[in-house]
Amino acid sequence: MKLLSPRQLPLTIGLFLASLFVLFPIVSATEFSLREPAKNTHGFDNYIWFFTAEDFGKYLGISLGLSVFSAAILLVILVPTVIWLNLGGGRYRGLVEFVSLLPLVIPVVALAIGAQTALPGFAQTNESILGFMFAVLAMPYAYRTLDTGLRAIPLRTIVEAARGLGASWLRTILSVVIPVVRSTVASALFMTLALSLGEFTLTSLLHWDTFTTWVTTMSQSNILGAIALSMFSLIGVFVLLLLISVFIRPTKSNVVAEEN
Amino acid sequence: MTSTTLSLRGVSRRFKDTLALDALDLDVEQGELVALLGPSGCGKTTALRIVAGLDNPDAGQVLVGGKSVTHLAPNKRNMGMVFQSYSLFPNLTAAENVAFGLTMRNETKNFRLSRAQELLEMVGLPKHAKRFPHQLSGGQQQRVALARALAFEPDVLLLDEPLSALDAQVRANLRDEIRALQIKTGTTTIFVTHDQEEAMAMSDRVAVMNAGKIAQIARPDELYHNPASEFVAGFVGQMNRIPAAIDGDRARVLDSSVTFRPSWTQQPEDLVALVRPEALRLELAAADSDAGNATVVARAFLGPMSKVSMVLRDGTEVAAVIASADSTEIVSGSSVRVTVKDDQYLVVAA
Numbered sequence: 001m002k003l004l005s006p007r008q009l010p011l012t013i014g015l016f017l018a019s020l021f022v023l024f025p026i027v028s029a030t031e032f033s034l035r036e037p038a039k040n041t042h043g044f045d046n047y048i049w050f051f052t053a054e055d056f057g058k059y060l061g062i063s064l065g066l067s068v069f070s071a072a073i074l075l076v077i078l079v080p081t082v083i084w085l086n087l088g089g090g091r092y093r094g095l096v097e098f099v100s101l102l103p104l105v106i107p108v109v110a111l112a113i114g115a116q117t118a119l120p121g122f123a124q125t126n127e128s129i130l131g132f133m134f135a136v137l138a139m140p141y142a143y144r145t146l147d148t149g150l151r152a153i154p155l156r157t158i159v160e161a162a163r164g165l166g167a168s169w170l171r172t173i174l175s176v177v178i179p180v181v182r183s184t185v186a187s188a189l190f191m192t193l194a195l196s197l198g199e200f201t202l203t204s205l206l207h208w209d210t211f212t213t214w215v216t217t218m219s220q221s222n223i224l225g226a227i228a229l230s231m232f233s234l235i236g237v238f239v240l241l242l243l244i245s246v247f248i249r250p251t252k253s254n255v256v257a258e259e260n
Numbered sequence: 261m262t263s264t265t266l267s268l269r270g271v272s273r274r275f276k277d278t279l280a281l282d283a284l285d286l287d288v289e290q291g292e293l294v295a296l297l298g299p300s301g302c303g304k305t306t307a308l309r310i311v312a313g314l315d316n317p318d319a320g321q322v323l324v325g326g327k328s329v330t331h332l333a334p335n336k337r338n339m340g341m342v343f344q345s346y347s348l349f350p351n352l353t354a355a356e357n358v359a360f361g362l363t364m365r366n367e368t369k370n371f372r373l374s375r376a377q378e379l380l381e382m383v384g385l386p387k388h389a390k391r392f393p394h395q396l397s398g399g400q401q402q403r404v405a406l407a408r409a410l411a412f413e414p415d416v417l418l419l420d421e422p423l424s425a426l427d428a429q430v431r432a433n434l435r436d437e438i439r440a441l442q443i444k445t446g447t448t449t450i451f452v453t454h455d456q457e458e459a460m461a462m463s464d465r466v467a468v469m470n471a472g473k474i475a476q477i478a479r480p481d482e483l484y485h486n487p488a489s490e491f492v493a494g495f496v497g498q499m500n501r502i503p504a505a506i507d508g509d510r511a512r513v514l515d516s517s518v519t520f521r522p523s524w525t526q527q528p529e530d531l532v533a534l535v536r537p538e539a540l541r542l543e544l545a546a547a548d549s550d551a552g553n554a555t556v557v558a559r560a561f562l563g564p565m566s567k568v569s570m571v572l573r574d575g576t577e578v579a580a581v582i583a584s585a586d587s588t589e590i591v592s593g594s595s596v597r598v599t600v601k602d603d604q605y606l607v608v609a610a
Contacts, residue, residue, distance in 0.1 A: 157347040161348075162360070165408065166336075166365055167335055
């Protein structure tokens with residue numbers, strides 16, 4: 001495609017403006033975060049500032065731990081559910097879809113209050129409550145990612161074929177189902193991780209401290225450092241997305257190639 | 261090669277309100293290919309799934325070589341199956357797919373590889389071993405699926421409409437290849453289809469199913485020329501339905517007095533004769549004479565034969581298949597005289 005041909009010119013201009021719109025703030029913010037006003041130069045002082053801040057590792061660790069925890073909860077709940085929906089429980093799909101949509105409909109404030117009053121005491125005494133809540137918040141996205149991915153695969157026929165070829169249930173799951181659904185599960189997993197890492201509202205409402213709330217607090221004392229932190233988070237998410245694309249090879253579709 | 265007889269004895273299966281299989285009995289001889297043919301919902305796929313162990317009968321038994329496999333899990337039955345939809349494992353290459361059944365039987369790697377290659381050659385895809393399913397066409401995928409089902413020398417081969425997702429040309433080729441391969445391996449085979457042409461062309465015997473029962477099971481010729489019921493007569497091949505009357509031991513159909521066989525009628529009036537298109541004879545009638553009893557709607561040239569569609573005076577639509585050489589002057593709008601050759605037709609009550 002020739003980007004400068006008359007037909008493509010409007011598209012090219014549009015793309016150029018759009019990329020300016022995205023890139024300009026990022027470049028500016030990066031420049032800003034590298035400023036060192038005291039020395040009137042550019043450097044990594046602001047980055048060093050938050051890296052060496054007392055609680056940086058602690059809160060990053062908490063956030064990472066919570067995202068892994070919530071992703072694990074979702075996988076344990078959703079993967080078997082969605083596989084079951086695609087193998088024979090199809091008539092319950094409407095119900096499951098409805099339930100999975102609830103977190104999008106219910107305001108986070110209501111969720112927070114509900115969690116505070118409904119969850120058992122032991123879950124309220126440490127941050128793990130957030131792991132459960134993050135799982136709830138990420139469910140609509142994770143469910144849809146999984147279901148769309150699995151629907152593209154004739155899972156039921158594949159399972160029946162494996163059984164007919166002599167595979168026990170255990171071997172069917174280990175050597176057929178898991179390899180086939182792996183890439184789909186991986187994308188649902190990263191979706192949940194990214195969402196949990198960036199969650200702020202609920203955490204703040206429930207008065208817990210994670211990386212996001214820590215960033216907010218820190219930014220009040222050092223504006224340059226706060227921008228540096230934001231850039232760090234941005235790059236973190238970018239790396240996550242990169243990981244997704246590395247882990248997930250192009251989905252093996254059943255699109256019929258041309259007859260030859 | 262191992263081949264075994266397969267029997268279904270009084271197999272019934274009910275889904276909620278519908279009886280999918282009604283005490284079905286079926287015997288497939290060693291090395292035989294039997295087609296289960298019927299309209300959708302007649303129970304043919306249910307029967308196949310029960311044989312495969314993918315569904316359980318409410319009553320009755322499935323026997324392989326005289327031994328009951330009714331309660332065996334599908335992976336213990338040693339049956340190869342090819343599905344209607346593409347069922348290859350998307351994460352495995354063609355060769356790995358073919359070798360899957362051997363892997364499950366703990367065969368050595370060398371044996372698996374050579375056997376997979378051998379089977380891929382058999383289905384005409386020797387150079388596609390390393391391709392993944394998404395790199396293969398629909399016809400190629402079904403060939404690999406067939407190779408996969410045959411690789412471990414199954415006792416019974418089950419084909420569940422394996423050709424219905426393919427286009428016509430590929431379909432016809434693969435149909436002949438499957439049959440050739442089945443004869444070569446001598447594998448006892450059940451073939452489910454709703455395409456009567458496919459069933460007739462490929463099978464040793466065809467079982468026409470209706471409402472969970474076998475309406476008739478016979479060789480294709482027998483089925484075509486001597487159907488056991490009106491349903492079979494109407495379902496297998498084309499059939500004209502022409503008003504008729506009984507006159508002693510003869511029947512009057514289209515001004516012809518002819519013998520009829522076999523008869524399912526008890527009453528002598530309001531009868532319909534079932535007549536094959538090739539049992540009709542056509543003569544051009546002069547436009548101004550009374551000799552004609554039908555008007556031609558269209559003539560379709562099919563090579564050696566042509567199909568002529570007509571409307572009788574009473575509005576009945578009939579079709580005749582006659583030699584193309586004899587029908588060159590018949591065009592749309594021609595007035596023709598249709599008569600019945602004195603064989604190959606049946607009389608039923610309206």
